[in-house]
Amino acid sequence: MIRFCRYLPVVVMLAFFLMSCATAPVSDVRPGQTPELESDEAGLWMHMDKIEKKLKHSDRIETDADLNQYVRDIVAKLKPELADDLRIYIVRTPHFNASMAPNGFMQLWTGALLRCENEAQLAYIIGHEIGHYQKRHSLQQWRVMRNTSSTLAFVSLATAVAGVGFVGDVASLVAVAGVFAYSRDQEREADQIGFDLMVKAGYDPLEAVKIWQQMEKEREAARDKKQFILFATHPKAEERIETLKTLAQQLTGTSGELDGFKTPYTAATATFRPQWLRDELRKRKYNASEVVLNNLLESGADPAQMCFFQGELHRLRAEEHDLKKSVDCYAKAIAHENTPAVAHRSMGLLQWKLGQKDDAVRCFKNYLEAAPDASDLDMIKAYIDELELENE
Amino acid sequence: MNKRFFIFIAIILLLSACVQYKLVETGKPQLLAQAFEVEPQINWSKTAYKKIEKWTVDGPALEAITFYKGYVDGESLYTIHNAQKNLPVYRNSMTPNEIMEFFVDSLIAVDRAGYEWANFSASKATTSGLRPFKFAEQRGFRFDLEFSSANGLKYKGFVIGSVIEEKLYLICYSGEKQHYYPKYKAAAEKVVASLNLVEHNQ
Amino acid sequence: MELKIIKNLPRFFVYFTILVFVSCTPATYNVRDNFKPAENKVSKILIMPLDIELSELTAGGLKEPKADWTQAAKTHIMSALDKSMRAVNANIQSCDPSVETPEQARINQQLSKLHEVVGGTILIHKYIPAFNLPTKKDSFDWTLGGGVKTLKDLYDADYAMFIYIRDSYASGGRKALIVGAALLGVTVQGGAQRGFVSLVDLNTGDIVWFNRIARGHGDLRSEKPATETVTYLLKGCPL
Numbered sequence A: 001m002i003r004f005c006r007y008l009p010v011v012v013m014l015a016f017f018l019m020s021c022a023t024a025p026v027s028d029v030r031p032g033q034t035p036e037l038e039s040d041e042a043g044l045w046m047h048m049d050k051i052e053k054k055l056k057h058s059d060r061i062e063t064d065a066d067l068n069q070y071v072r073d074i075v076a077k078l079k080p081e082l083a084d085d086l087r088i089y090i091v092r093t094p095h096f097n098a099s100m101a102p103n104g105f106m107q108l109w110t111g112a113l114l115r116c117e118n119e120a121q122l123a124y125i126i127g128h129e130i131g132h133y134q135k136r137h138s139l140q141q142w143r144v145m146r147n148t149s150s151t152l153a154f155v156s157l158a159t160a161v162a163g164v165g166f167v168g169d170v171a172s173l174v175a176v177a178g179v180f181a182y183s184r185d186q187e188r189e190a191d192q193i194g195f196d197l198m199v200k201a202g203y204d205p206l207e208a209v210k211i212w213q214q215m216e217k218e219r220e221a222a223r224d225k226k227q228f229i230l231f232a233t234h235p236k237a238e239e240r241i242e243t244l245k246t247l248a249q250q251l252t253g254t255s256g257e258l259d260g261f262k263t264p265y266t267a268a269t270a271t272f273r274p275q276w277l278r279d280e281l282r283k284r285k286y287n288a289s290e291v292v293l294n295n296l297l298e299s300g301a302d303p304a305q306m307c308f309f310q311g312e313l314h315r316l317r318a319e320e321h322d323l324k325k326s327v328d329c330y331a332k333a334i335a336h337e338n339t340p341a342v343a344h345r346s347m348g349l350l351q352w353k354l355g356q357k358d359d360a361v362r363c364f365k366n367y368l369e370a371a372p373d374a375s376d377l378d379m380i381k382a383y384i385d386e387l388e389l390e391n392e
Numbered sequence B: 001m002n003k004r005f006f007i008f009i010a011i012i013l014l015l016s017a018c019v020q021y022k023l024v025e026t027g028k029p030q031l032l033a034q035a036f037e038v039e040p041q042i043n044w045s046k047t048a049y050k051k052i053e054k055w056t057v058d059g060p061a062l063e064a065i066t067f068y069k070g071y072v073d074g075e076s077l078y079t080i081h082n083a084q085k086n087l088p089v090y091r092n093s094m095t096p097n098e099i100m101e102f103f104v105d106s107l108i109a110v111d112r113a114g115y116e117w118a119n120f121s122a123s124k125a126t127t128s129g130l131r132p133f134k135f136a137e138q139r140g141f142r143f144d145l146e147f148s149s150a151n152g153l154k155y156k157g158f159v160i161g162s163v164i165e166e167k168l169y170l171i172c173y174s175g176e177k178q179h180y181y182p183k184y185k186a187a188a189e190k191v192v193a194s195l196n197l198v199e200h201n202q
Numbered sequence C: 001m002e003l004k005i006i007k008n009l010p011r012f013f014v015y016f017t018i019l020v021f022v023s024c025t026p027a028t029y030n031v032r033d034n035f036k037p038a039e040n041k042v043s044k045i046l047i048m049p050l051d052i053e054l055s056e057l058t059a060g061g062l063k064e065p066k067a068d069w070t071q072a073a074k075t076h077i078m079s080a081l082d083k084s085m086r087a088v089n090a091n092i093q094s095c096d097p098s099v100e101t102p103e104q105a106r107i108n109q110q111l112s113k114l115h116e117v118v119g120g121t122i123l124i125h126k127y128i129p130a131f132n133l134p135t136k137k138d139s140f141d142w143t144l145g146g147g148v149k150t151l152k153d154l155y156d157a158d159y160a161m162f163i164y165i166r167d168s169y170a171s172g173g174r175k176a177l178i179v180g181a182a183l184l185g186v187t188v189q190g191g192a193q194r195g196f197v198s199l200v201d202l203n204t205g206d207i208v209w210f211n212r213i214a215r216g217h218g219d220l221r222s223e224k225p226a227t228e229t230v231t232y233l234l235k236g237c238p239l
Helices: A002-022 A040-057 A065-078 A080-085 A110-115 A119-134 A137-147 A151-162 A170-179 A184-200 A206-221 A237-250 A262-282 A286-298 A303-317 A322-335 A341-353 A357-370 A377-391 B002-019 B096-113 B180-193 C004-008 C011-022 C067-087 C102-125 C145-155 C172-183 C223-233
Strands: A087-091 A098-100 A105-109 B022-024 B030-032 B036-038 B044-049 B052-056 B063-071 B126-135 B138-148 B154-164 B167-176 C029-031 C043-047 C051-057 C063-065 C090-094 C159-170 C193-201 C207-215
Touching (some): A040 A087, A040 A105, A040 A137, A040 C051, A040 C063, A065 A080, A065 A087, A065 A119, A080 A119, A087 A110, A098 A119, A110 A119, A110 A206, A110 A262, A110 A286, A119 A137, A119 A262, A184 A237, A206 A286, A262 A286, A262 A303, A262 B096, A286 A303, A303 A322, A303 A341, A322 A341, A341 B096, A357 A377, A377 B126, B063 B180, B096 B126, B096 B138, B096 B154, B138 B167, B154 B180, B167 B180, C043 C067, C043 C145, C067 C090, C067 C223, C102 C159, C102 C193, C159 C172, C193 C223, C207 C223
Parallel strands (some): A087 A105, C043 C090, C051 C159
Antiparallel strands (some): B022 B044, B044 B052, B052 B063, B063 B167, B126 B138, B138 B154, B154 B167, C029 C207, C159 C193, C193 C207
8 A cells, every 4th residue: 555655646646637638527416416427436336335245244344333322423423424324344444544435435444533632523534535535536536547547557457356366354454545536626625625515514614723733743753754654644734724724714603513523532432442542552652652642641531441552652762762661551550449450560560670579579469460361361370380489 | 457467477476386285195294484393183285384384184274374473572473575564573571472473463463454464354352261271391371363355254363372492483273263263173172182392403 | 574565466466467377286276175065966056156257458557447347257157157057057046135124135245254264375385386285285175164054044045155356358458558569579468367266065165176277368258258267167177
């Protein structure tokens, strides 16, 4: 996908020169509308139906009923007339992204859910994707691609589309999310729609600005800036922030709740945070993840949990000062009554490494007390025996 | 397009030369990493690449024993060009808990990098039951593994491991959960039980 | 070694292409060791949902999926299968997902996925000599295992047939390109039929017959040539 995206700007630009004479304008999608069987759009839908089926049955979907209902409710709030035509899949992938397929299935990646602070921000993302659907941007893109006999278009698109072979390769599902990487103008249009929909539904539009600011912070912290290719490809975040700010200022007396409906958002997502944070750390982009964790902590996420994951981050990054920092973070986590049991274990393993054997034993015992059914019980007991034997 | 195509063919042919499967015969002891010997109780098809050796009967996507042979401090479990610098790294200071984490994180990282050799797709891999285990009469550990393939097919596995003379050895048996994992589990357990440390001659 | 390149290109496109160009397997089909169909009995074959897609190959080399062609192909394939199977004393039946409980649907989903993986394994390790497994050298005994029981109970069928086809046709522009390029001595690929079919014994889960198709001609869009494709596809079917 990264490979693919590298060519994309060229393809899209090239395509745009050819597009003006090649494609007729496409009208907005109507509720319940399905394409004529003979049309190119029907072929596209058929292909996407197949991909959707694969995605649906892959192991990457968050299937929790409440979480899915919560997201569907937001769609209904934003665009009730299209809600029945849209299907949302929450895809377990730790990147900030969402995508919309022409046949009406939307991918919402858990990396985006982790980063949203409140419902208003999520509503903006969903609204943006609804914009792509409503304007049938992918059909337009498809026609552009098809009419461009560029080799690049072939290399990118044909591989991405053909990639969904009979083995449901999720890597190609991810590629598909990038196939319809839209043009700059289409992104602007979707932004505008997302913004309008969120305002109409009563969300504070300034939250849309915040999410881009947050992404900017993350990008700045990252060592490898090229990694930020997804949702944030274009227009540039700075441009988006400016446009959205201007739009927000034009509105007088926004009706949105001041915290952007944070309480329901937290209620719906908090139980998934530990898994999503674990996925986030597995990206091994620690500097950027640090920004995510700090932001979560600032925005009021459970401090015991956040401190534990900060400790994990430092332990895994293992650069200068990280060892000490992780001890500090675990200590902070453990100071909270609701600390995750595994924080004791992590602390114990660190203390062991630091030669603090008594402390290590104490931590392991605390761990077993907090998690008497731990599946690594025997291993931890063996550690304790070993440490106590050494101490004698 | 044609250039690309020929590159594939070239790669496939090149690749096939080194992934060529060879027969591992029943009862014939096999040397692993110049350090261990195992005695198979059934016939296996074997292939190897760098420090990884795979044995399978019906196909690596259905079931396989994977031997990870002797990793030293600073090495990654898999070798991938682009993603190399971002793969988990083995450290001698690691405890079994951390080695288990290193193993699973490596699977997930190569899954994300789209690395075929791994033959796993481990986005939701879970581990359980970490416990002490005798590895060729040496102090070692064992844990269980569950994951899905990219298309959502469920797999099960177990991993045993040990650090001997500052080198990490892991053996993973895994297979499709319903049919293939149980089919060869006993045979895999026998391979593991036959594991023997070979005396160094030189 | 640059293993990554392979991943960047769709695996099965690569494998199929290799099949076409470097395969030295003489027969396209394999029959399970010692398989004998039950005699004097009308067997019932469950046709799993057809995994078929027809597309048009544009001048630029893009495969444009065609919904109308695909729908027509499905109809033609089903009617040709019906005829062929009747001739060998077998009846076909279609899957009806609406009769499956969620739990049955889940089990059947896993079974289809297992079939995908077993099918992929056969294509790679049986059809490409370089990847042959010594443990499978003289045998063809892959199976889906006991998980087929749910299907058997649901449909009371003896066999299940899985069909996967990707079929492409050169557009007018592409054809012109092929001719033009040929004048310059360059080969440009036209449309192609790729796919495989397998027959699974629902009593044992065993794959009793497996055939693959990889050729540069054939047409599924209209009835007569579609019958030819189905006949080609059913080559070696032991029923």
